[in-house]
Amino acid sequence: MYLPDFEYYAPATLSEACELLEKLGPGAKVIAGGTDILSKMKQELLFPKAIVSLKYLSGLSEIRLESNNDVIIGAKATHNSLIDSPVLQEKYPSLCNAAHQMANNQVRNIGTVGGNIVNAVPSADLPPLLIALGAKIKLVGTNGERVLPLEDFFTGPNESIIKQDEILTEFIISEQSLTGSTYIKFALRRSGALAVASVAVAVAMEGNTCRKARIVLGAVAPIPLRAKKAEEMLTGKEITDELLEEAGSVASAESKPISDIRGSAEYRRDLVRVLTRRALRKAINEGHV
C-alpha cells in the first residue's frame, strides 16, 4: 500500500484554505487528523488530486464554555482532547464517554471531531450523540459562514451538504433543559471496532415524566437517524419499563439497516431495540453518562 501522487497545500489562514478549495475544485480534499483519508487513499478507494491541510489554522481546537453557557467545540479538537476536556467532563461527560469508545488510543490522539463528522460514515461514533444534544455546526466558506443543525448535515454514506469551498470549524451545543444523555455502542470487540449498531439519547425529565427525548441511531441507516416516532411516544409520558421497551421496538422499526460483514440487518434491527431501551434507562436514571 502506498499513497498515490497528490498536490499538497498547508494554508496559513481559514480564508486562504477556503479559497484554495474553491480554486482546486472537487479533486481537492481537506485533511485534519488524516486517520480516515490516508487509509482510504492507501487502499485506493480515494484519489484526491490535491490535499489541503488544516494544520496551520489556529483557534480551531479549543473546547470552551461561553458566557451564555453554550459549549463550543473546535472542529480540530482531537477525540482525546474531548475526553480530557474539563468543560465537557462538567457539562456533558456523555460526550467524553462517547469519544472514548472510538477506535483506539492512537487514532483518538490524532483523529478530530470535525473529521468524524465530515467523513459522514454511517457508523461514526460522535454524530449520534452530538445530534441528540442538539449540536449545531458552523461551516465557513468563501462567501461567509453558515450555522445549521448537525442533524441536517448528512445526506448519505460519505455524503453531506458541505460545499467544495467550505470548512467545518466548530460545534455549538446550546444550553438546554436536558437532564441526561448517553451513547451506547455495540461493537464486536472492546476496542478498535466499528459500531454494528449504536444509539444515542438525550432526555429532559421532570420527576418521572419525560418532557423531551431525542433518540439518534447510528450504523443502521445511510445517515445518523432520528427515531422520531419513538421520541414522540415518550414525550409527556410517565416512564415505565414497558414504555421504554415499546420505544425500543418503535425505534427498531424506524431503523433501516443493511447486512454487511459486521452483522445482518435483522441482528442490527434487534440491537436497536435493546440499545434504545438501555440508553433511555441509563440517561433517565444516571444523567449525562
Add this chain to the structure above:
Amino acid sequence: MGENYEVIGKSVPRIDGVAKATGRAKYTGDLKFPNMLVGKILHSPHAHARILNIDTSEAEKLPGVKAVITHRDVPSTKYGLSPARWDETIFCIDKVRFVGDKVAAVAAVDEETAYKALKLIKVDYEVLPAVFDPYEALKEGAPQIFEEYPGNINTEIHQHFGDVDKAFAEAYHVRRDFFSGQRTYHSPLEPHVSIAFWEGPKVTVYSSNQSVHYLQYHLARVFGMPMGNVRVLKTHVGGGFGGKLDPTGLDFAAVKLSQITGRPVKMLYDRKEMFYNNRGRHAQYMELTTGVTKEGKILGVHANFVMDGGAYTGLGVASAYYAGALLTVLYDFDNYKFDMIRAVTNLPGCGAQRGHGQPQPRFAFESHLDHIAEDLGIDPLEIRIINARKPKTVTINDFKVDSYALKEALEKAREISGWREKKGKLPPGRGIGVGNGGFVSGAGYPCYRTDLPQAVAIIKVHDDGSMATLYTGAVEIGQGSDTVLLQMAAEAMGYPLEKMRIVAGDTDLATHDFGAYASRQTLMSGWAVKKAGEEVKNKILQTAAEMMLVVPEQLDVKQGVVFLKAHPEESLTFEEVARTYFVKYGQLIGQGSYKPPKLGGTFKGAAVGTSPAYSAATQVAEVEIDEETGEIKVIEAWDVHDCGMVINPALLHGQVHGAFYMGMGESIWEEVLFDEKGDVANGNLAEYRMPTALDMPPVTSELVDSIDPNAPWGVKEVGEGATTPTMACLANAIYDAMGVRIESLPLTYEKVWRALKEKREKEKA
C-alpha cells in the same frame, strides 16, 4: 520434580528481552544493505483465469525500475511439501488460481517506484468460473482448478482401525453431531520479509521465517543449486505461528531479482498481501459419530471430515492428516475410522497454524463429548476423566504415548477453577466450560523424505574458557527457544548461563536443524544441545582428572566449578580446565545430534502424528453472555498443562497466555472473509478482529508433574497444545450459560443471539 538443577527449571529473563523492549532488536525489515533495491510482487485480481499474455515493457521503461520478472524468467519447477502435491510455481504460468496469486515481480530503486511499476504491467486474462466452497468444488461439473486433482480432490484419507461398526452396534448410546470451523489467519506482528544478495555463485537470503533449513532446501531445489550455494539466515523474527514455514513468493522473487540486478533486493508483504500468502487455518466441516457405554466409556469414533484447502497445498496435506490422527491421543478407544477429503478451491492456500489441523477437530470432539455427557447424565469433566489416556499406552493408530498426565490435569483444573462450586450453580447468563487438548512434541518425521537427523548442535568453548557459544539451527521466532536452549546447554556443561552466547538459524554459521514447527525445538533441538553439552562436560572432567590426578568419575562440574565429589572444596575452575584442554588438545568442542527412533505404524499416513512425546492440557473458562445481544465476555480462564519438565517457567506460562489469547480470538472473533469475487474482504487488523488487551481475561496457568523418558530432562511441548482446548472450552461454557450450542466457529455474538432467539421461539411454540 525432584532433581536439583542449576540453570534449567528457572525463570531466567529471555536473552533478547532488553533488545526487543528497547527497540534495539533489528528485524529483517530493519536491515539495509548498500545499493539495496525494493521488490514487489504483482498479484492476480481474478480468482480463476487463464493468462493469455503478460506485457512488462511499460513497467521496464519506468525510470528507477531495474528488473521485471515473470514465469518466463524463473524455473518452472513445482514445489510444496510432498512430491505428490508439488503444485506451486514461483509465478503462475498458464493460470491464476486465487485473487492474490503470484504473477510477476519488479525491483526498483524505492518502494514507490516498485508499486508504480506493478501498475504498468499489462496482463491479459481469460476469466474462468471460480469456486469458493469445498462442497461446491467437489460437485460434478465444478470448475477444475488443477489438472492433477480431478474433481478438485487434493487429498483423500480413509483410515480404519478396529471395527467401528461393531463398536456402535454394541454401544449403549451412539451420537452424531456436525460442526464446522472457519478460515483464520496467523497475523504475526511482523510481516514476511526477505532480502537476497549474491556473491559469485552463492546467494544469501535473510528471511523472516521459521526454518532456515527448509527454505534453503526449497530455494536450492527450485533454482537447481547445490544447497551449499544457498545461505539462509534470520535475525529476530516477530512471530510465525506456522505462517512462516512455507517458502513465500518473496523468497524466490528476491533471489531472482537480485541475481538479475546484481544488487541486494528487499521484499515484504503488506498486511493484505499477508492474507493472500495465507497458509492459515483451513475451514473444516466435521461430522463425528461416537458410541459409548452407559458409564460414558468411549467404544468407537467415526470422524468424517471435509476441508477447504484453497489453491495450493503447501503444508496443507499434513493438516489434513493431523486433523484425524491426533483425535486418538487424548481418550483411549479401540475402534476408530477417519475419512477426510481436502478439496481445492479458488481461495488463498491454507496450511499450518498453531496446532496444525487439530484445533478445530478438538473443538468438534470436545463439544460432541459434552453432548454425550449430557445425554448420559454425566458431568462433562467426569466423562473426560473416565476416558483420559493413561501413560505408557499405544493409541489405536500406533502412537506410543509414554508420559501422559491428562487425568491429573483435569483434576487440578477442577480444583483451581472451582468447577464443583460453579457447574450448574452460576447466576443466569454465566457459564463454565471445559476442553482438553495437547500436541506432539515435534513431528516424528521431517517435512520431506530424508535421513538427516532432526537436530545438530555444537558448543565451542572459547580458548581461555571465559565464554562458550552454542551453534544451533533452531529458530527463535519469539517463543524463547534461544534462551531455553542456552539454559539447557549451560546445565549440560556445568557452566554459567551468563557466559554463554548463541549463534542460531543460519545455514552457514550455525548447525543443521529443521526449525520452529510442530512444537519440536525444546525436545528435538534440546536433545542435540544436551548431548553437545555433555560432550563438553566429559572433556572437561577428563582434562580436570588429568590435572588433579584422579579419575573423571570422581569429579563433577557445576556453574563453572570442577570439584571432587567427595571433597567439593578441592576444585578447579571450568576456565582453567578449558584453557588447559585448549593448549593440549585444541579447540574444546562438543557436538550432539538427535534423530528419533522409528516411530508409528505402516499404514498410509502413519507418519503424521508420530512424536517422541505428547503433551496434554485441560482448559476451563467462565463466560458471561448478554442474553439480548449475544455478546460474549470471557471472565476468566484456567489452563493446566502436562508439558513434562519445564526449562523456563516464565516463558512457559507466557506461551500458555499467548495460546489462550490466540485460541480465544479464533473462537469468538477471527474469521477471514471474502467478497463475491473471492478477494479477501477483511485483510487488515481493523476488520480481521483479533482480541485486544481489553478482551483478554485473567488466565491462571498451572502444571502437573510429568517427566517424559524420551526427552532431554523429560521436556515436552506447550506452544501449540495450549491453543487446542480453547475453542471447545468456550463453546461449552456458552452452552452451560445459555443452553445453546453454537456448532460453527467463530462463536460470534450474532450466532449466540440467533440461537437464543430460536430457542425462545421454540419454547413459545
